[in-house]
Amino acid sequence: MVCMNDLMLTQEVHSPQEITCGAQRLREIARQKEIAPQTVLEVFEQWAAALDVRELREVPGLAFLRLWLRRGTLEPVLLRELGPDFLNGGWRKDGRARLRAFPLGVVGHWPAGNIEIQPVLSLTCAFLGGNGCLVRVPRGLLEITQQIMEKLQEVDRYGVLTERTFMVSFDHSRTNLHEAMAQAVDGAMIWGGAEAVSQVRKLPFPHWARVVVFGPRLSVAAMDAEAWGDRAERSSWCRRIARDVWQFEQRACSSPQALFLEFCDERDPDEFVKDLGEAFQEENRLHPRRQIEPSLTSGICLARALWLLEDAPNRAVFPASPDWTILLGRGTEIPKPTQGRTLSVLLVDDLLEVISKFDGTVQTLGLAVKSAQREEKLAQAAGRSGVDRVVKMGRMHLFSSPWDGVDLIRPMVRLVRHVRSQE
Amino acid sequence: MSAPVEITQCIESLLTAPLYGLDPKARHSSLLALLKIELAYACDRNPRFRNYVEHWPVHFHTADTIADLPYLPVGAFKATPTLALVDANEIKRTLTSSATTGQVPSRVVLDAETAKRMTKGVITIIRDFIGPARRPYLVIDTPENLSTQAELGARGAAIQGLGSFATEVVCCLRRDPEGNTSLDLEKLLDCAAKWREAEVLAYGFTYVIWTHLAQPLQRQGVTLDIPNIRVLHSGGWKRLEREAVTRDVFIRGVASVFGCSADRVIDFYGMVENVGVVYPDCEHGNKHVPAFAEVVVRNPLTLAPVAAGQQGLVQVCSVLPTSFPGFLVLTDDMAEIIDYDECPCGRLGTSFRFAGRVPKAEVRGCGNLETTRYQQGQGNGLHE
Numbered sequence: 001m002v003c004m005n006d007l008m009l010t011q012e013v014h015s016p017q018e019i020t021c022g023a024q025r026l027r028e029i030a031r032q033k034e035i036a037p038q039t040v041l042e043v044f045e046q047w048a049a050a051l052d053v054r055e056l057r058e059v060p061g062l063a064f065l066r067l068w069l070r071r072g073t074l075e076p077v078l079l080r081e082l083g084p085d086f087l088n089g090g091w092r093k094d095g096r097a098r099l100r101a102f103p104l105g106v107v108g109h110w111p112a113g114n115i116e117i118q119p120v121l122s123l124t125c126a127f128l129g130g131n132g133c134l135v136r137v138p139r140g141l142l143e144i145t146q147q148i149m150e151k152l153q154e155v156d157r158y159g160v161l162t163e164r165t166f167m168v169s170f171d172h173s174r175t176n177l178h179e180a181m182a183q184a185v186d187g188a189m190i191w192g193g194a195e196a197v198s199q200v201r202k203l204p205f206p207h208w209a210r211v212v213v214f215g216p217r218l219s220v221a222a223m224d225a226e227a228w229g230d231r232a233e234r235s236s237w238c239r240r241i242a243r244d245v246w247q248f249e250q251r252a253c254s255s256p257q258a259l260f261l262e263f264c265d266e267r268d269p270d271e272f273v274k275d276l277g278e279a280f281q282e283e284n285r286l287h288p289r290r291q292i293e294p295s296l297t298s299g300i301c302l303a304r305a306l307w308l309l310e311d312a313p314n315r316a317v318f319p320a321s322p323d324w325t326i327l328l329g330r331g332t333e334i335p336k337p338t339q340g341r342t343l344s345v346l347l348v349d350d351l352l353e354v355i356s357k358f359d360g361t362v363q364t365l366g367l368a369v370k371s372a373q374r375e376e377k378l379a380q381a382a383g384r385s386g387v388d389r390v391v392k393m394g395r396m397h398l399f400s401s402p403w404d405g406v407d408l409i410r411p412m413v414r415l416v417r418h419v420r421s422q423e
Numbered sequence: 424m425s426a427p428v429e430i431t432q433c434i435e436s437l438l439t440a441p442l443y444g445l446d447p448k449a450r451h452s453s454l455l456a457l458l459k460i461e462l463a464y465a466c467d468r469n470p471r472f473r474n475y476v477e478h479w480p481v482h483f484h485t486a487d488t489i490a491d492l493p494y495l496p497v498g499a500f501k502a503t504p505t506l507a508l509v510d511a512n513e514i515k516r517t518l519t520s521s522a523t524t525g526q527v528p529s530r531v532v533l534d535a536e537t538a539k540r541m542t543k544g545v546i547t548i549i550r551d552f553i554g555p556a557r558r559p560y561l562v563i564d565t566p567e568n569l570s571t572q573a574e575l576g577a578r579g580a581a582i583q584g585l586g587s588f589a590t591e592v593v594c595c596l597r598r599d600p601e602g603n604t605s606l607d608l609e610k611l612l613d614c615a616a617k618w619r620e621a622e623v624l625a626y627g628f629t630y631v632i633w634t635h636l637a638q639p640l641q642r643q644g645v646t647l648d649i650p651n652i653r654v655l656h657s658g659g660w661k662r663l664e665r666e667a668v669t670r671d672v673f674i675r676g677v678a679s680v681f682g683c684s685a686d687r688v689i690d691f692y693g694m695v696e697n698v699g700v701v702y703p704d705c706e707h708g709n710k711h712v713p714a715f716a717e718v719v720v721r722n723p724l725t726l727a728p729v730a731a732g733q734q735g736l737v738q739v740c741s742v743l744p745t746s747f748p749g750f751l752v753l754t755d756d757m758a759e760i761i762d763y764d765e766c767p768c769g770r771l772g773t774s775f776r777f778a779g780r781v782p783k784a785e786v787r788g789c790g791n792l793e794t795t796r797y798q799q800g801q802g803n804g805l806h807e
Contacts, residue, residue: 112788112789113788114788114789114790114791115788115789191789192788192789192791193788193789193790193791193792194791194792214789215788215789215790216789216790216791216792217789217790217792218790218792219790248788248790250790251788251789251790251791252788252789252790253788253789253790254790255790257790289724291724292723292724293723293782294723294735294736294757294781294782295781295782295783296723297723297724297726297736298496298498298736298753298755298781301496301726301753302496302498302499304478305475305495305496305498305499306498306499306502308471308474308475308478309471309472309474309475309499309502309506310471311471313474314474315478316478317478318478318480319480320480320481320491320726320727321724321725321726321727322723322724322725322726337790337792339790361792
């Protein structure tokens with residue numbers, strides 16, 4: 001059995017005891033040493049600065065992470081979720097009682113394997129609540145997570161966050177280790193695909209544990225005719241959607257899989273697709289793929305073929321490589337996502353009609369709409385139809401609270417109510 | 424409607440050319456020219472296929488290499504309606520792939536001409552490896568897979584494709600009323616006694632041979648003693664890999680139960696979408712491309728052809744089909760190009776080695792809804 005002094009470096013664990021022991025240590029620290037939110041914000045601010053290094057610049061999502069760690073981003077989130085008194089570490093009045101947020105204790109994190117910065121993003125949410133963090137780092141993200149955490153270690157001179165961290169790695173098939181992790185935590189943040197999430201949810205968490213699930217979801221974008229028909233603005237919108245498509249290889253829940261274009265007789269969708277193709281080409285030049293899973297290449301080739309072999313007069317634009325694909329046609333249903341920079345551009349008569357048919361599957365709706373009044377109606381319809389985020393196209397991945405309609409920090413604290421005995 | 428005479432004549436000329444003896448450049452040039460004519464014909468016959476070809480980044484008329492021509496991913500043959508270049512009344516047979524449970528099989532339609540070419544293609548290739556003589560044919564399968572039906576699976580097609588080499592056909596497996604398959608040992612021993620001195624051909628799916636013949640015989644300590652047998656097998660290694668049975672273990676095991684040398688156990692790669700073309704291993708363990716076909720191995724990152732020594736996605740090409748657009752098919756298999764010119768066995772042209780199925784995607788993230796909204800599929804959505 002090993003109890004690490006330096007739990008921050010990801011440990012390959014082999015036995016349930018290693019996890020139990022590490023979690024126990026985290027719990028003791030969380031109970032014995034309170035950490036002020038201001039201290040966390042201070043370390044985060046320095047961490048953000050430390051991450052501004054050449055070797056990490058190409059990491060997908062790192063720019064978001066740096067922005068997320070800034071005090072200017074997080075203070076408003078904390079204020080909204082927990083109020084000003086929490087920031088100052090105090091109690092707030094609630095009638096004749098008073099309330100104060102306390103950490104849950106140890107929060108277990110099961111990040112998805114597709115977002116490079118997700119183990120760290122998840123961890124930061126629980127840190128802000130003063131918790132210790134037990135993080136299972138997916139194998140494919142070990143190296144990058146390590147590099148990011150080393151920067152925290154550099155700036156966290158007194159070890160206030162470092163000592164609250166236990167990063168573990170083990171094969172996804174090791175059910176006993178998943179179970180040990182679940183039994184050792186007081187809260188859990190679970191991110192991922194349908195099957196992964198359902199498997200983690202079934203683990204034997206203590207009855208008091210708070211479990212928050214993010215994903216699986218998908219996202220779409222929509223443009224009204226005035227927005228895509230405006231030649232002056234069209235290129236800019238195309239660049240924006242290209243950026244949203246490129247991030248995370250379209251594997252994130254906030255990645256647009258389809259773009260609904262509101263049809264208009266006076267405007268030629270081919271012109272739009274031409275501009276979009278150029279934007280995709282340029283984005284690909286700036287951010288070429290370094291590698292690809294062969295199954296994704298197969299999936300992309302198949303998506304192109306099936307789309308064009310349909311009876312409908314579908315069209316498509318793509319290069320000889322699997323770098324990107326635009327599938328153009330008509331339709332109000334969200335097609336099965338291919339991912340891998342494959343965007344279905346669907347002409348529709350009325351965006352409102354399409355959005356009203358969404359179900360809880362859609363997480364984010366990226367919008368490009370000229371009229372504020374129209375956008376208001378679309379946002380209302382989206383909210384009613386299960387969409388949790390309605391944002392400007394080009395900002396679909398901007399991580400913010402609430403996410404998936406859920407606060408990020410609030411679920412990982414307990415609000416303790418104190419009614420004075422003398423009153 | 425039959426394919427134009429120009430096409431059928433060109434196909435015939437390649438079918439009768441030296442199988443592995445054409446100069447690679449000259450062969451490429453004839454194949455490219457014929458494939459362009461076939462693509463134009465297919466576009467005329469099928470508007471859906473034409474739509475696909477018209478959107479290809481390189482216009483096929485201007486393509487300089489076979490690798491530039493528009494290819495269909497193998498999954499496109501699962502589409503409904505089935506991709507056909509002939510009218511329904513001309514379809515003589517439909518071949519289906521061996522899809523695993525829950526998956527949709529590929530379907531390819533054959534008219535009389537394509538079916539005839541398919542048989543001819545397979546016979547020509549196999550003859551090059553086992554010789555032309557007709558001989559007793561041991562089918563390591565149940566008699567049900569011998570029956571001639573309008574719709575034929577990959578197993579049945581392979582069994583029947585080798586029928587031309589047979590003087591007599593014996594199936595050595597049987598199925599009981601509950602559907603369980605077992606070895607008919609008595610029948611097999613009778614055949615072994617009768618065929619001891621003879622040249623014999625045996626064929627079965629790789630996992631069927633292992634599970635229903637080699638393992639039971641090994642357990643019972645039976646050796647058949649048919650030293651002149653040629654055991655052909657196909658269908659892939661996936662199931663055996665799951666049981667940790669390596670290629671070497673398989674070959675040695677099968678050779679030992681038949682009492683023949685290991686070089687008489689020959690694996691071949693083939694698929695229903697690539698009708699008439701099979702790729703047996705030569706004595707150096709390489710697969711070769713016959714005169715009427717080509718193989719392109721593509722880098723998954725760029726889809727460009729790889730250099731010798733590199734692995735990638737296998738694209739098979741065949742000029743034989745004219746009843747469905749199966750000229751250029753990107754498979755879900757991986758292979759390594761060994762050489763583009765010549766193998767030590769003397770066969771010219773592209774030689775390659777099969778390197779397994781394309782592995783399923785390992786990383787499935789928060790945008791993966793496979794098991795909820797889109798219930799078609801691949802399943803594993805674990806965290807890495």
